[in-house]
Amino acid sequence: MNRRLRNFLLNYGFYLVMALVVLYFAANSRNFLAIDNLFRLANTAAPSIIIASGLALVVMTGKLDISVGSIAFVSCTVGLLLILRQGVPIPLGLLIILLTGALLGAVNGFIVVVLKVNPLITTIGTMIALRGVAFQLTEMRAFSIPEPLRVATNARLGPITIDIVVALLAVLAVWYLHTRTPFGRQVNALGNGEEVAARLGVRVGRVTFLTFVLSGLMAALGGMFLMFQVDSINSQLGEGYEFTAIAIIVIGGISLFGGQGSILGLIPGALMLTIIQAGLNFIGASPFAYPFVRGGIIFIAMYADSLKSFVRQRGRFAEEEGDEGIRLTSP
Amino acid sequence: MSQPFLQMRNIRKRFGAVEALKGVTLEAHAGEALALIGANGAGKSTLMNVLGGVYAPDEGDILLGGQTARLHSPLEAERSGIAFVHQEMAMLPTMSVADNLFISHFPTQMGRIKRTEVLDACRAALQRLGCTFDPRVRVGDLSPGDQQMVEIARAIMTDPKIIIFDEPTSSLTSREKQRLFDVIGALKRAGTVIIYISHFLDEAFALCERAVVLRNGETVGGGMMGDLTYARVVELMIGAQNASADREQQTRQPGAVALQVEGLRREGVLRDLRFSLHKGEVVGLWGLLGSGRSELLRSLVGLDPIDGGMLRIAVNGELRALPPGEARRWMGIVTENRRDDGLLLPMPVKTNMSIANLPELIGRIYPFVDGRREASVSQTYVERLKIKIADLRQPVRTLSGGNQQKVIVGRWLQKAPLVYLMDEPTRGLDVGAKAEIRAIISELAEAGAALLVVSSDIDEIMSISDRYLVLNRGRLVAEFPRGASKNELMAAAAGVGT
Ligand SMILES: Nc1ncnc2c1ncn2[C@@H]1O[C@H](COP(=O)(O)OP(=O)(O)OP(=O)(O)O)[C@@H](O)[C@H]1O
Ligand SMILES: [Mg+2]
Numbered sequence: 001m002n003r004r005l006r007n008f009l010l011n012y013g014f015y016l017v018m019a020l021v022v023l024y025f026a027a028n029s030r031n032f033l034a035i036d037n038l039f040r041l042a043n044t045a046a047p048s049i050i051i052a053s054g055l056a057l058v059v060m061t062g063k064l065d066i067s068v069g070s071i072a073f074v075s076c077t078v079g080l081l082l083i084l085r086q087g088v089p090i091p092l093g094l095l096i097i098l099l100t101g102a103l104l105g106a107v108n109g110f111i112v113v114v115l116k117v118n119p120l121i122t123t124i125g126t127m128i129a130l131r132g133v134a135f136q137l138t139e140m141r142a143f144s145i146p147e148p149l150r151v152a153t154n155a156r157l158g159p160i161t162i163d164i165v166v167a168l169l170a171v172l173a174v175w176y177l178h179t180r181t182p183f184g185r186q187v188n189a190l191g192n193g194e195e196v197a198a199r200l201g202v203r204v205g206r207v208t209f210l211t212f213v214l215s216g217l218m219a220a221l222g223g224m225f226l227m228f229q230v231d232s233i234n235s236q237l238g239e240g241y242e243f244t245a246i247a248i249i250v251i252g253g254i255s256l257f258g259g260q261g262s263i264l265g266l267i268p269g270a271l272m273l274t275i276i277q278a279g280l281n282f283i284g285a286s287p288f289a290y291p292f293v294r295g296g297i298i299f300i301a302m303y304a305d306s307l308k309s310f311v312r313q314r315g316r317f318a319e320e321e322g323d324e325g326i327r328l329t330s331p
Numbered sequence: 332m333s334q335p336f337l338q339m340r341n342i343r344k345r346f347g348a349v350e351a352l353k354g355v356t357l358e359a360h361a362g363e364a365l366a367l368i369g370a371n372g373a374g375k376s377t378l379m380n381v382l383g384g385v386y387a388p389d390e391g392d393i394l395l396g397g398q399t400a401r402l403h404s405p406l407e408a409e410r411s412g413i414a415f416v417h418q419e420m421a422m423l424p425t426m427s428v429a430d431n432l433f434i435s436h437f438p439t440q441m442g443r444i445k446r447t448e449v450l451d452a453c454r455a456a457l458q459r460l461g462c463t464f465d466p467r468v469r470v471g472d473l474s475p476g477d478q479q480m481v482e483i484a485r486a487i488m489t490d491p492k493i494i495i496f497d498e499p500t501s502s503l504t505s506r507e508k509q510r511l512f513d514v515i516g517a518l519k520r521a522g523t524v525i526i527y528i529s530h531f532l533d534e535a536f537a538l539c540e541r542a543v544v545l546r547n548g549e550t551v552g553g554g555m556m557g558d559l560t561y562a563r564v565v566e567l568m569i570g571a572q573n574a575s576a577d578r579e580q581q582t583r584q585p586g587a588v589a590l591q592v593e594g595l596r597r598e599g600v601l602r603d604l605r606f607s608l609h610k611g612e613v614v615g616l617w618g619l620l621g622s623g624r625s626e627l628l629r630s631l632v633g634l635d636p637i638d639g640g641m642l643r644i645a646v647n648g649e650l651r652a653l654p655p656g657e658a659r660r661w662m663g664i665v666t667e668n669r670r671d672d673g674l675l676l677p678m679p680v681k682t683n684m685s686i687a688n689l690p691e692l693i694g695r696i697y698p699f700v701d702g703r704r705e706a707s708v709s710q711t712y713v714e715r716l717k718i719k720i721a722d723l724r725q726p727v728r729t730l731s732g733g734n735q736q737k738v739i740v741g742r743w744l745q746k747a748p749l750v751y752l753m754d755e756p757t758r759g760l761d762v763g764a765k766a767e768i769r770a771i772i773s774e775l776a777e778a779g780a781a782l783l784v785v786s787s788d789i790d791e792i793m794s795i796s797d798r799y800l801v802l803n804r805g806r807l808v809a810e811f812p813r814g815a816s817k818n819e820l821m822a823a824a825a826g827v828g829t
Contacts, residue, residue: 180444182437185426189434192423199385199421200485201406201435259425 010304014253018272025279032282039159045274046163047225052245052252052266053174054218057211058119059249060178061190062258065215067108067123068245070130072223072238075100077134079224080143080233090149098220104130105216109209127242135235142234145227153228163225168267170218175263187211191258247273247294251301273297334397336361336524337382337493342391344377346729349721351377353548354391359493359541364515364525366535366556369545370568370761371733372719375528376418378545379495382526383415384408395492406435412492416482416499418528418732418759424471429453431470432485456488459517461510475502475668476620483511493524498732500529501758504620512538530733530761532561544568569763583797586610588645589781590653590662590750592631595640600626602805604640608750608781613772615796616785618824623805624785625667628752631783632658634666644749663687663743667754667785673739676728680720683727683738684709688746712741717767732759740768744775751775751782757791769795789817 009016026033051068058065079097082088088096104126111122144150153162178184186207189197198204223238230237252269254261276297277290335358344352351374359365369375380386382393384402393400395411402408408415423431429449437444453466462480464473470481479502486494496515500508515525515538527539535542536556543553544567552567591607601623608614618624629635631642633655642653644661653661666673675683685692685705692708694701706723713720716737720730727735736759743751753772757765772795776782783800786792792799801809801823809823 180446181442182434182439182444185430185434185437185444188426188430189423192425196421196423197434199405199417200423200431201404201409203406259423 029282041274041278042164043161045270046167047222048244049167049270050170051219051222052248053170054215055245056249058215060187063119065123066242067127068219069238069241070127071104071216071219074130074134075220076223076227076233077137101220102213102217105213109212113205113209140235142232144232150231178263188259247298255305338394340392343389355550357543359524362522364527364539366539366542367528372731373545374548414486414491415495416486418497427467429466456484476507495526497528585612591643593641597637600805610779611776612797613776613782613795615792615799618802622802624802625754628754632662632664662750663748664752665739665756674727677726679724681709681723684741687742712745716741753784
């Protein structure tokens with residue numbers, strides 16, 4: 001029946017497309033499906049997955065955090081400069097990176113919750129301002145990470161890198177938080193409408209604040225792995241990652257309207273994005289085509305999202321019809 | 332006599348210029364149901380929002396069991412044993428029934444939700460209400476009646492000492508309603524205080540021991556239900572000028588065809604419908620919940636997609652095919668669900684009323700709306716419908732439930748289309764306002780409009796219709812003239828004899 005087909009396509013169409021894309025690239029290039037290559041792709045995707053996992057919580061409440069890329073940059077800068085210049089021990093320096101991320105997230109949360117500024121505007125503001133702060137700190141120069149750290153973070157078990165492991169753990173942890181704890185459920189509740197959530201006894205301000213803190217924390221963690229991957233920081237670190245993360249979230253089936261989707265969707269979402277990018281590269285497409293293709297994918301994913309919620313809304317049929325009784329005023 | 336468990340003393344609440352509560356006093360006893368009665372905008376919901384911790388009162392005390400209570404948030408109210416079934420449902424549609432029931436107080440073990448415990452508790456609560464659906468289903472996939480049951484389940488499952496029901500029955504079937512009444516009976520026996528708000532006075536008389544009547548934010552009377560009569564309550568509610576009795580129904584002579592529908596269908600919902608509406612005629616569309624009556628109205632104006640069918644509309648006395656995109660030029664629809672697809676909640680009353688009529692309101696400079704005319708036209712309908720507002724610029728969200736409904740009706744009166752489609756036009760209205768809407772429906776028909784009206788209230792539909800169409804499972808199964816009996820209508824809707 002065509003309705004069933006439509007529902008099937010809406011729910012699984014994404015995986016179908018993904019399979020087709022992989023097949024297409026595999027058919028057009030040798031080695032694309034080689035295990036090595038796949039793990040390389042996963043490794044590349046790891047930092048953005050980590051960043052997306054925190055940001056996804058903000059998205060689930062129906063808001064956006066555009067500042068994640070800048071938070072990644074500033075946090076790494078602060079931590080690395082402390083290690084390089086003040087002789088702070090490496091583990092402590094890394095911890096400081098994470099704490100700085102959480103703190104900057106808290107600043108976003110404060111502006112949104114207490115000062116009641118629109119979250120998009122708030123985080124566009126902090127995105128611009130924080131990048132400026134990091135430029136100030138680095139004076140636009142690049143810094144290499146210390147040798148022991150470089151060695152340690154390049155450790156790998158066969159094709160499996162630390163980045164991949166941490167990204168998986170991050171996704172699992174956030175997924176657990178989202179589905180198994182009261183906080184996670186309340187995040188979803190906010191995505192259904194803050195007024196309603198408040199009436200149901202959810203502490204809207206507190207939950208919102210925490211999602212921004214977590215988003216900042218995960219941004220810093222993701223940024224840390226970006227730094228490990230290039231063994232240094234430079235003024236481009238984290239730039240554009242807010243949009244990569246949002247793309248992963250949307251492609252992964254998390255609704256920008258809030259309240260819908262699963263954190264686990266981030267993994268196929270990220271793989272899809274990376275595979276297409278790498279695939280274009282593999283078949284020798286012009287690098288200028290990447291942004292265009294990526295924009296196209298994001299658009300399609302968002303269109304599918306709004307289509308899905310439209311079908312959901314109007315898709316209830318009078319199937320359990322009949323014997324339901326009649327409403328009467330005088331019984 | 333025992334001391335009242337709940338005392339609200341001299342409660343005042345002001346919203347800007349509007350004084351919603353002007354020193355209301357209310358007492359309720361354990362094991363009794365108190366009916367809170369009043370016209371639209373009298374302050375019932377506001378008073379209960381104060382009790383439920385949603386609004387802080389400007390003045391006044393609330394005593395529970397003789398002690399002053401602190402109710403500064405819904406959470407505090409819940410902890411003090413107060414549960415609230417809201418007039419406008421508070422639902423998380425993308426989440427499961429279990430999430431909806433436990434969102435503010437999940438039981439946890441080391442931070443993790445105790446899932447089995449949650450599901451068991453949900454099943455038990457749903458069972459008390461006689462509901463059969465699984466607590467893991469998405470609330471958005473349930474029927475409005477079942478959603479209302481979820482809301483009620485949430486209230487009863489905390490074993491509260493006070494339960495507030497603000498118009499709980501407006502989306503329930505009679506069977507669901509009966510189940511609710513049984514539960515209320517059991518709660519009373521267990522010593523719970525029930526506060527019951529409804530515009531169906533017969534429900535209040537059947538369920539409640541005591542009544543308090545509010546008018547314009549003041550307590551104007553009350554007492555034991557046994558000492559009150561229906562007429563006395565209405566008099567207290569609306570004041571001495573008395574409810575305008577229904578006008579004697581004249582038989583109208585329907586005119587030419589206004590709208591002709593042929594082969595309208597939508598898979599699984601509407602099956603090959605053909606009928607026509609005449610000018611100067613009120614057609615009552617009757618059927619069970621889920622028979623497709625709302626869907627039919629929505630499909631006619633293109634709010635729902637259709638799979639096939641042909642509409643013809645009379646333009647200058649000639650029937651002309653009506654392309655789907657143009658339907659709204661000729662037809663006005665009062666939807667069943669005012670919050671989701673009728674009103675622009677944060678927008679002013681004025682805008683909400685003029686929105687369908689903007690082309691008519693353009694002033695001398697072309698695309699600009701003449702603000703003064705917009706206001707004066709809207710004002711006439713505010714007065715005509717006795718909509719209780721402080722200011723035309725007031726956001727619709729801040730109106731009382733019944734007054735929001737009137738705004739939608741006012742929108743279409745202002746536009747004056749050829750065909751009116753009305754889905755439960757009197758939902759949430761007080762007795763006086765209901766009579767008013769019925770009078771307006773007659774008037775519109777006499778002025779030559781064609782009306783198709785859905786109502787779940789069989790007495791209401793029988794008092795206004797010139798003709799009936801009966802739907803059953805998306806099919807038109809019968810048509811009756813004005814004189815049809817209640818039994819005939821009921822039988823046809825239930826599918827007997829077809
Ligand atoms: N947030 C608000 N801001 C401004 N005015 C408000 C607000 N909430 C309520 N009011 C006003 O207070 C008055 C009482 O409203 P309330 O909702 O308590 O009425 P009600 O008795 O529940 O009516 P109904 O039967 O229509 O539901 C109305 O005039 C309404 O416009
Ligand atoms: Mg009300």
